[in-house]
Amino acid sequence: MSLRHALLGLLADEPASGYDLTRRFEKALRRYAWHAQHSQIYPELGRLADDGLVEVVAEGARGRRTYAITDAGRAELRRWLLHPPEVFVVRHEFVLRLFLLSTLDTADARAMLQPIVEESARELTALREAIEKSDATSLADAGLPFGRLAAEYGVRSLETLHGWAVWALERTEPAGNRRAGQASVAAQHASRPDGPATGPT
Amino acid sequence: MSLRHALLGLLADEPASGYDLTRRFEKALRRYAWHAQHSQIYPELGRLADDGLVEVVAEGARGRRTYAITDAGRAELRRWLLHPPEVFVVRHEFVLRLFLLSTLDTADARAMLQPIVEESARELTALREAIEKSDATSLADAGLPFGRLAAEYGVRSLETLHGWAVWALERTEPAGNRRAGQASVAAQHASRPDGPATGPT
DNA sequence: AATAACATGTAACGCGTTACATGATTAC
DNA sequence: GTAATCATGTAACGCGTTACATGTTATT
Numbered sequence: 001m002s003l004r005h006a007l008l009g010l011l012a013d014e015p016a017s018g019y020d021l022t023r024r025f026e027k028a029l030r031r032y033a034w035h036a037q038h039s040q041i042y043p044e045l046g047r048l049a050d051d052g053l054v055e056v057v058a059e060g061a062r063g064r065r066t067y068a069i070t071d072a073g074r075a076e077l078r079r080w081l082l083h084p085p086e087v088f089v090v091r092h093e094f095v096l097r098l099f100l101l102s103t104l105d106t107a108d109a110r111a112m113l114q115p116i117v118e119e120s121a122r123e124l125t126a127l128r129e130a131i132e133k134s135d136a137t138s139l140a141d142a143g144l145p146f147g148r149l150a151a152e153y154g155v156r157s158l159e160t161l162h163g164w165a166v167w168a169l170e171r172t173e174p175a176g177n178r179r180a181g182q183a184s185v186a187a188q189h190a191s192r193p194d195g196p197a198t199g200p201t
Numbered sequence: 202m203s204l205r206h207a208l209l210g211l212l213a214d215e216p217a218s219g220y221d222l223t224r225r226f227e228k229a230l231r232r233y234a235w236h237a238q239h240s241q242i243y244p245e246l247g248r249l250a251d252d253g254l255v256e257v258v259a260e261g262a263r264g265r266r267t268y269a270i271t272d273a274g275r276a277e278l279r280r281w282l283l284h285p286p287e288v289f290v291v292r293h294e295f296v297l298r299l300f301l302l303s304t305l306d307t308a309d310a311r312a313m314l315q316p317i318v319e320e321s322a323r324e325l326t327a328l329r330e331a332i333e334k335s336d337a338t339s340l341a342d343a344g345l346p347f348g349r350l351a352a353e354y355g356v357r358s359l360e361t362l363h364g365w366a367v368w369a370l371e372r373t374e375p376a377g378n379r380r381a382g383q384a385s386v387a388a389q390h391a392s393r394p395d396g397p398a399t400g401p402t
Numbered sequence: 403a404a405t406a407a408c409a410t411g412t413a414a415c416g417c418g419t420t421a422c423a424t425g426a427t428t429a430c
Numbered sequence: 431g432t433a434a435t436c437a438t439g440t441a442a443c444g445c446g447t448t449a450c451a452t453g454t455t456a457t458t
Contacts, residue, residue, distance in 0.1 A: 218409075223409095263410085
């Protein structure tokens with residue numbers, strides 16, 4: 001039950017209301033790690049409070065309730081983080097689409113890859129700017145929702161996606177531009193022009 | 202409904218039974234893209250057949266039914282691949298854990314990162330070997346379940362994960378080894394020692 | 403003869419999404 | 431005053447997991 005721990009993680013950073021948490025899922029987690037809507041978040045906050053892992057620390061206008069993590073909540077979050085399961089269940093439609101790319105012909109594959117090249121470049125620029133802005137404040141991690149480490153992971157993942165899509169487009173050139181052309185058997189066998197070379201350290 | 206299209210994608214490669222498909226999810230998709238169990242796969246195959254997107258092409262021993270994709274199925278798969286949604290819903294517990302890393306203190310964070318460094322190195326080696334073996338057969342993509350492009354994406358993603366984890370461990374050195382030590386504000390501000398430098402092309 | 407692997411199916415339960423529903427406060 | 435945003439809640443439905451259930455074929 002990851003939602004529970006995602007909420008504990010967000011509250012470990014700072015107290016927040018259900019509404020705040022909903023926006024933080026939207027903004028920071030949705031794209032990379034996890035997603036939840038308010039219809040799931042509010043009831044789960046209630047259960048977390050029942051279990052003593054969070055508590056209401058303030059009530060504001062419009063019925064707003066600000067929750068904070070308790071010591072028991074921190075302990076539970078820590079326990080969960082230090083005991084990962086042996087296999088992770090992944091559900092990532094974007095990556096599924098990448099895998100199924102091989103069922104398309106050359107022209108269709110290129111139509112699928114081109115937007116990825118562009119979109120990943122845009123996102124990368126945005127994330128790099130957010131990091132620079134945060135670094136400039138000279139207060140650690142200011143503005144970066146999950147700290148510098150997570151931001152770096154995001155940047156590197158986007159760079160990888162971008163680099164791969166560019167490489168894949170090169171390998172999938174339209175007929176004529178390439179020695180074998182089309183999705184022929186030979187064309188699938190070109191050497192890796194700019195693939196990473198070195199192994200793990 | 203991605204399961205439908207994941208099944209169509211697998212069947213676009215070659216005909217298979219529900220049992221085969223279950224194993225292919227397990228082996229090839231589970232770790233990176235999507236997961237499904239036989240209890241979900243069998244009923245969905247039935248629905249796909251009802252909708253004319255797949256058909257039974259052989260019946261074998263032990264009630265085995267081999268399904269193949271139909272032309273209508275291929276058309277549906279193509280349509281789906283060429284019309285991605287604007288936002289993707291991601292559900293990736295491993296990445297969620299990376300994001301929540303920042304809630305741990307230095308010692309705990311290192312305890313979390315170390316196994317990642319090792320495990321990603323192991324997986325990378327295994328995948329690289331599978332690719333080399335496949336390349337050596339000199340038949341395109343032989344043995345690579347989703348083709349060379351997907352395999353390359355896998356390699357690059359693992360390299361990225363490994364590189365990031367090594368980098369994160371370096372930044373998170375135990376007290377004493379590092380100018381500021383612990384999870385202090387200053388320690389969070391080291392420059393990026395081996396981070397990738399260049400932007401998108 | 404026994405065990406492992408092959409092969410399929412379904413029921414119950416829990417998680418997640420969509421849609422419905424309501425009201426308060428702030429900014430223009 | 432009116433629209434946008436803030437703020438919470440729940441019901442219905444669909445997707446996904448776990449567990450239950452059954453039988454066949456190949457291997458040793």
